[in-house]
Amino acid sequence: MMWMKLAFGGFGRRFVEAIAAAIVLAVTSATVASSLMVVEGARRALNQAVRQDRPDIVQVKSRFNRALFETPRSGNLPPLTIPVYEPLIDRAELQAAVGSNQVVKRQSLFRNVVSGDSFLNIYVFGIDPDLEHEVSSFSIARGRFLSRDDHAAAVLDQASARALGLDIGGAFPIRKADGEDMQLTIVGILDKLELRAAPPRSAEAPSLNPESTFVSSGAFVNIRTSEQVFGRPTLTDALVVAGSGSNVPDLVTQLQEAFRLEPGIFVAERYSQYQRKVRDFVLTLTLFSAVSVVTVLLAGSFASNLLHDIYVDRRRQYATLMALGFSPAKAIAPAVAFGLVLGIAAAVIGGLVAGLLMPRSFAMPSLMADLGPTEPTIDWLVAASIMVISIAAAAVGLASTAVRLVGQPLATTLSEENS
Amino acid sequence: MSGEPLVCVRSVSKTYRRERATIGALRDVSLEVGKREFMRLSGPSGSGKTTLLNLIAGLDRPDEGEVVVAGTDVARLPINRASRYRAEQVGIIFQAYNLIPQLTALENVLLPMVALGRANHSRARELLDLVGLADRSGHIPSQLSGGEQQRVTIARALANDPALVLADEPTGNLDDQNAQSVMGLLTRAVRERGRTLLLVTHERNMPQTADRSFELRGGVLRTVSA
Numbered sequence: 266m267m268w269m270k271l272a273f274g275g276f277g278r279r280f281v282e283a284i285a286a287a288i289v290l291a292v293t294s295a296t297v298a299s300s301l302m303v304v305e306g307a308r309r310a311l312n313q314a315v316r317q318d319r320p321d322i323v324q325v326k327s328r329f330n331r332a333l334f335e336t337p338r339s340g341n342l343p344p345l346t347i348p349v350y351e352p353l354i355d356r357a358e359l360q361a362a363v364g365s366n367q368v369v370k371r372q373s374l375f376r377n378v379v380s381g382d383s384f385l386n387i388y389v390f391g392i393d394p395d396l397e398h399e400v401s402s403f404s405i406a407r408g409r410f411l412s413r414d415d416h417a418a419a420v421l422d423q424a425s426a427r428a429l430g431l432d433i434g435g436a437f438p439i440r441k442a443d444g445e446d447m448q449l450t451i452v453g454i455l456d457k458l459e460l461r462a463a464p465p466r467s468a469e470a471p472s473l474n475p476e477s478t479f480v481s482s483g484a485f486v487n488i489r490t491s492e493q494v495f496g497r498p499t500l501t502d503a504l505v506v507a508g509s510g511s512n513v514p515d516l517v518t519q520l521q522e523a524f525r526l527e528p529g530i531f532v533a534e535r536y537s538q539y540q541r542k543v544r545d546f547v548l549t550l551t552l553f554s555a556v557s558v559v560t561v562l563l564a565g566s567f568a569s570n571l572l573h574d575i576y577v578d579r580r581r582q583y584a585t586l587m588a589l590g591f592s593p594a595k596a597i598a599p600a601v602a603f604g605l606v607l608g609i610a611a612a613v614i615g616g617l618v619a620g621l622l623m624p625r626s627f628a629m630p631s632l633m634a635d636l637g638p639t640e641p642t643i644d645w646l647v648a649a650s651i652m653v654i655s656i657a658a659a660a661v662g663l664a665s666t667a668v669r670l671v672g673q674p675l676a677t678t679l680s681e682e683n684s
Numbered sequence: 685m686s687g688e689p690l691v692c693v694r695s696v697s698k699t700y701r702r703e704r705a706t707i708g709a710l711r712d713v714s715l716e717v718g719k720r721e722f723m724r725l726s727g728p729s730g731s732g733k734t735t736l737l738n739l740i741a742g743l744d745r746p747d748e749g750e751v752v753v754a755g756t757d758v759a760r761l762p763i764n765r766a767s768r769y770r771a772e773q774v775g776i777i778f779q780a781y782n783l784i785p786q787l788t789a790l791e792n793v794l795l796p797m798v799a800l801g802r803a804n805h806s807r808a809r810e811l812l813d814l815v816g817l818a819d820r821s822g823h824i825p826s827q828l829s830g831g832e833q834q835r836v837t838i839a840r841a842l843a844n845d846p847a848l849v850l851a852d853e854p855t856g857n858l859d860d861q862n863a864q865s866v867m868g869l870l871t872r873a874v875r876e877r878g879r880t881l882l883l884v885t886h887e888r889n890m891p892q893t894a895d896r897s898f899e900l901r902g903g904v905l906r907t908v909s910a
Contacts, residue, residue, distance in 0.1 A: 267791050267798065275786025585782040588743060589840070590771020590799035592764050671763060674745065676738035679782065 271586075272599035273606075279575045283603075286571035287611045290658055293564040294615025294651040295622075300553035300560075301647040302619060303627050306639035307549040311542055320510045320539030322400060323517055324462045326502035327353040328529045352499040353529050359503055362523030366516060369396045369504040372491040373464055376439050380429045386470040387425060388483035389439065390460070391491020400461045400504055403485075408433040408453030411487050418490070419449040422482040424471035426454050439484075442496030449486060458482065462504060462533075510536055538635065545636035549629065565658045572607070572662025576600055580666050584678035593671050600666065604659030612655040616648060689716035690848060690880050691740055696749030698735050698903075709735040710746070711903040719847070722871060722881045724894035726908070731900040733884040737850050740882065741774055742766040754847060771799040775841030775879075777851040777870070781833045783825040789836045790821040796843040811839035815869055831862030838870050842877070849874050851883045 276283055314320070352372055359368060372391035377384045394411040397403075403410060403420075411420055421431070429437055431451055438446040455473075463479040466472070474481040492498050505520070507513045513536035524530040579600065586596035626638045669678060693715040700707045709732040717723050727733050738744040739751050742758045751758045754773055761769055770776070775796070783792050793808040812821050815835035817828075825833050834854055841849050854870060855863035871893055874881040883894065897908040 267787060267794065270786045270791070271784065275784075581782070582784055585784065586795070586799070587767055588741070588770060588776060588782070589796045590767050590844070591795075592767045592799075595799070596767075674738070674743060676735075676744040679743065679778070 268599065268602075272602040276575070279578055282571045283575055283607065286568045286575070286662075287607050289564050289568040289571070290608060290611030290655050291615040291618070293560055293568065293658075294612045294655055295618040296560045296564075296615075297557045297654060298616050298619035298643065298647055298651045299623055299641070300557045301650055302623055302641035302643050303639060304550050304553045305644055305647055306627060306641045307546050307629075307636055309642055310636055310639050311546045314539055314542050318535045318539060319400065319461065320534075320536040321507045321513060322461070322535070323505045323507060323513060323520060324502060324533040325354055325359060325500075325505065325520055325524070326462075326531055326533065327500075328531060352495055352497060352501045353527060354500040354503060354524075356498060356500060358523055359500070359505075359520075362519050363505045363516065364519075366508065366512070367396065367506040369393060369400050369506065370488055370500050371397075371502045371504070372488060372495055373501045374491070374495065375468065376494075378429065378437055378439060380431075380437060385425075385428050386468050387429075387439075388464070388470055388480050389491065389494065390483050390485050391488040391494070392485055393488055400506065402457070402459040403455055404457035406454045406456035408451070410453055411485060413487055413489070415452065415487050416490065417447055417449055417493075418452045418486065420453040420455060420485045421451055422455040422458055422471070422473050424473050424482050425484060426451065428471040439494060441494050447490075447494060449484065449490070455485075462502070464502075510539065541635040545629070545633035548633050549636065549639075552630075561654055565654060566661075569658045569661040572604065572659055573665060576663050576666040580669065580678055581681055583666070583670055584675050587670065588675055588679060597663075597667055597670065600663055604663050605656060608655035608657075608659040609652065612648075612651045615655075616643065616651055619643070688719070690719045690721075690754055691715070691717035691882070692750075692752040693736070693740065694750050694752070696736075696739060696746045696751060698732070698739065698744070698746050708903050710739075710900075713749070713900075713903070713905045715898065715905060717848075717880055717882055719880055720875075720878045722875065722893065722895045723883070724897040725882065725884045725900060726897065727886060727900035729886055731886075732903045733886070733900050734852055736900065736905075737852050737882065737884050740848075741776055741850050742769055767799070771796055771844060773847050775844070775846040775849045777834070777837045777841045777849065777854045779853040779856040781825070781830075781837050781857075783833055783836060783840075785825050788822050788824055789817055789828065789832075789839075792825070792836055793839045793843055796840060800844060808839075808843065811842055812836070814842075814873060815839045829862075831858050831866060834858060834862075834866050835869060838866070838873060842873060842879075845877065846879065848880045848882065851881065853885055854883070855885070 356370065370393055374389050376387055376389050378387045394413060406423060411418060426432060431437060433451050433454060436448045436450045439449055441447050458473055458481060460480065463481065466478055466480050470482065472482045505516060507516050513534055517532055517534050520532045524532070583596045583600060587593060620643050623641045625640060627641050628638050629636055693713060696710055696713045698710040700709055713736060725733050725736065735744065739746050740753060740758065742761060745759050756769060758766070758769060784795065789812060790808050793811055794803050794805065797803045797808070809818065809821060812818050815838050817832060817835055820828060820832060828836065851870060855866055858866060871881065898905055899908045
């Protein structure tokens with residue numbers, strides 16, 4: 266009880282100043298927290314862009330044409346113009362262009378599959394099972410995923426399997442380039458699929474995500490099987506994983522140079538867009554950091570000054586405690602406790618106010634259009650920052666009193682008039 | 685004085701800098717105070733009395749010379765040990781009381797004990813009873829008169845039963861009646877406990893109950909004949 270009184274009792278008229286200091290610190294904390302929340306939201310948006318957009322990946326793809334569309338063998342389907350990938354990319358040429366960078370090879374095609382007395386449009390993807398896992402996401406519901414050694418084995422998504430009326434162990438025919446049918450045996454069923462750089466959804470087919478404009482379903486076979494279906498080893502597309510984002514521009518240049526004589530091959534990268542997002546993030550960071558710093562300097566110094574006056578008023582009291590035998594640390598402890606409680610309370614209140622009043626989605630200024638709206642986020646870093654700022658303001662207020670108590674003779678402090 | 689001295693001040697000098705002027709507060713002062721001795725130090729304002737008391741209390745450091753109390757060179761104690769020295773060896777009575785305004789009389793008396801980590805409420809109450817303030821233990825300083833506040837400081841000075849009590853003009857802010865009462869209480873309390881009292885006053889006509897009296901003038905100490 267005595268320590269509580271020493272720390273928080275007897276402020277008299279200075280109590281109003283203490284409240285004012287706490288309010289100023291709370292407002293400072295709220296402003297700084299809001300700014301840091303936007304910065305944190307922007308940082309997360311950028312990290313999400315890294316995870317989702319993978320700016321380190323360059324796509325090499327053939328243009329769309331109808332070369333590999335196959336008319337159904339039954340029914341009366343009018344000729345369709347359906348874009349599919351044409352396998353134009355020579356593996357050796359691609360590998361020579363990318364050097365030591367990893368290549369995720371693909372053969373994508375579109376087939377009519379006869380199932381019973383009906384037929385079904387199915388996207389078929391020939392992939393390298395091990396490497397594809399590193400860029401795309403597959404969730405197996407039943408069975409297993411593909412392996413490189415599989416022969417005529419397929420993994421279907423749930424929607425396609427349901428449409429074909431098949432399950433694990435079942436088989437369906439697929440027409441090869443030589444006109445023969447190959448029976449693909451189902452070894453696994455997917456319940457989720459996120460195929461990176463998936464082709465556009467150009468024809469009706471079973472889909473895991475009907476809203477998507479990109480293919481979100483299909484039959485996956487290993488590339489050895491797809492080569493047998495295609496009848497050739499060239500690729501429809503490939504993802505080249507650069508060692509780091511900064512290597513992407515050079516890699517793109519090399520790829521464009523390698524395929525400059527192939528008008529049907531395109532090189533696509535997301536690194537430039539990502540760089541614009543990075544630039545926007547830097548702008549966000551600069552703008553809101555400036556807001557934080559200015560707020561801290563102006564409001565924080567004002568609060569520190571108020572606290573300084575309060576501490577100066579109590580300096581003689583702390584000196585008296587030392588004169589009575591308290592160690593300097595014990596004598597200053599009430600002042601430290603007061604500053605800590607005031608600083609922490611202000612930071613908590615400011616943080617809560619910022620958390621409650623901050624919109625869930627913050628529209629970035631038009632200058633930062635590429636980063637788009639961000640979701641202001643409070644995390645331990647924001648909380649720690651406002652806590653440190655508030656406590657630092659209190660510490661600055663206490664500093665001169667503490668230095669005087671320890672640095673100058675107690676007799677001098679005790680003879681000071683204020684008390 | 686007989687036996688080993690409790691306080692030994694040897695060739696102490698102290699100057700203060702005020703703006704550009706240097707003021708000599710003490711000039712080559714030497715003094716010994718024995719155990720259980722009551723010594724009175726008088727002199728006009730600004731003669732260096734409080735400075736000498738502060739040096740003995742370890743609240744200030746001399747420019748030259750040494751201050752030894754109970755075998756400890758007070759002038760060379762680091763700040764933490766100086767605090768410990770005051771808590772264990774010295775009871776200080778300030779002219780301005782220096783009571784903590786938000787604490788009750790009882791809590792003010794407890795403070796030196798808290799400094800040593802051994803708060804003893806019953807002893808604090810006994811001391812307040814000794815100074816006649818048993819029924820005012822729950823009052824804060826602003827609810828007490830000047831005389832009562834000074835009595836609380838006497839109780840506080842005796843809290844850890846120190847070997848040396850330093851009283852800096854304890855009656856300076858009191859009227860005659862209160863001054864006599866406080867002085868009587870102080871000398872009686874110290875003598876009954878067999879403690880050493882060094883009393884600083886600028887009044888030469890105080891009751892001559894001291895064992896020895898000295899006078900400081902212009903920073904120079906001289907003995908006053910009884």
